[in-house]
Every structure is written in C-alpha cells, then in structure tokens.
Amino acid sequence: MDETGSGRSNEAFDDRNELDPGDAALLVEQTARQAQRAFDLVSPVAAAVGAGVFLVGYGAVWWSIRGEATYTGSPGWAIGVLYGAIGVAAIVGGTVARRATAGVRGRSARRQVAQAVAVGAAGIGAWMVQGALLHLGVPAEIVYGVYGPTVPLIALAAAGAGVAATRERWPELWLSVAIIAVASLSTFFGPQGAWGLTGLGAAVALLIYASAMWRRRAAKR
Numbered sequence: 001m002d003e004t005g006s007g008r009s010n011e012a013f014d015d016r017n018e019l020d021p022g023d024a025a026l027l028v029e030q031t032a033r034q035a036q037r038a039f040d041l042v043s044p045v046a047a048a049v050g051a052g053v054f055l056v057g058y059g060a061v062w063w064s065i066r067g068e069a070t071y072t073g074s075p076g077w078a079i080g081v082l083y084g085a086i087g088v089a090a091i092v093g094g095t096v097a098r099r100a101t102a103g104v105r106g107r108s109a110r111r112q113v114a115q116a117v118a119v120g121a122a123g124i125g126a127w128m129v130q131g132a133l134l135h136l137g138v139p140a141e142i143v144y145g146v147y148g149p150t151v152p153l154i155a156l157a158a159a160g161a162g163v164a165a166t167r168e169r170w171p172e173l174w175l176s177v178a179i180i181a182v183a184s185l186s187t188f189f190g191p192q193g194a195w196g197l198t199g200l201g202a203a204v205a206l207l208i209y210a211s212a213m214w215r216r217r218a219a220k221r
Helices: 002-017 019-039 044-065 077-101 106-135 141-167 170-220
Strands: none
Touching: 002 170, 044 077, 044 170, 106 141, 141 170
8 A cells, every 4th residue: 555655646746747748848949039049149229229339429430530631530529429329339238138148048158158258359459459550650540540440340240250150140140241341441441431431331231130130020920
C-alpha cells in the first residue's frame, strides 16, 4: 500500500509540474521575440531620431558656414545645437534599448555588450586620431571641417556593418553601407559638403530604413 500511495503521489506531482504544450510554445515565442529585439542594431524609432540628429545637428553647422570661401570654424550656437541633438538621441536610444532588451539574459546579453564595445571602440579610435591630427598641426579646415563630420561616422558605420553582416541582418548592413558611401563622397566637397551633404544623405538613409522596418512590422501583425 505504501508503494501504491507513493507512486500516486509522484504521478500527481509530475502532472502538476508538466509544462502544457501551449504554454511551452508561448514561452518559446516570447523568448525569440526578446532575442530579436536585443539584436536589432537600429530600431525604427532610433533610426527616425537619428535622422533628426543629422538634419538638425549637421544642418545647423552647415547653415553656420554656408557661403564661406574659407572655413574659419563653426560658431558656438551651431555646436550647441549639434551636441544638444546628439544628447536627445542618446537619451531616446538608451530608453528604446532598455525596453527592447528587458528580460534578455545570458549569452544574448553578453553578445549585445560585445557588439556595443566593438562599435564604441571604432568611434573612440577615430576621435583620437582627430585629436592627433590637430596636435600635429593639420589645419582646422581639415580636422573639424572635413574629418570631424565624416571619418568617425564612417568608422562607426563600418563597425555596425560588420556586426550586421555576421548576423545576416541585411537592412542594417545596407543602411551602414549607404552612410559610409554618403560620408565618403561628401569629403570631396570640402567642409560645407562634409557637413551638409553628409547630414542630408545620412538622414534620408535612416528615414528610408525606418519606413521599411515599420512596414515590415505592420505586415507581421
């Protein structure tokens, strides 16, 4: 009798702890969605905000130097607008990233951190070279007028393209390639082109990407 009672007890225990197939499928789906959000390099909201940074920030600097025969630097108000736009984008991007990665742990979280480190290192390296150029006496027209608005952006986009390629995220890859192409070609037009054309071209690329991502998400609903 004791064995029978024990067997029934264990059977009841197993029944209570067995995961329902429907619940299991829902759990897998939720986990997949969390991982997908965690690995999205650029969300549609972040892309739209980034487009605003280029239009407003880069546009302000371009406006302040337009028509100048010789680049003499940007006034304080233009630099303030640029960094203010970057600050707003950083706040919005951080908020979006925290919401998108809520609940993501383990290997997915570690991979995301590693990707952020890789992209950040590329940007920091480019900015350090900019400081070195200024220290070596390279004219401000090149350091701030041409190098500043293009080369760090190219470095960041190149790192992002590498991450997107390894994950086979083709929209992000082509977005990064488009930004690299725009920034590279803009350097041929001096400071006004580096600021104005880079800002406009990058903004258009980001808006196209954001629109495509929104349409894709709407089609999946």
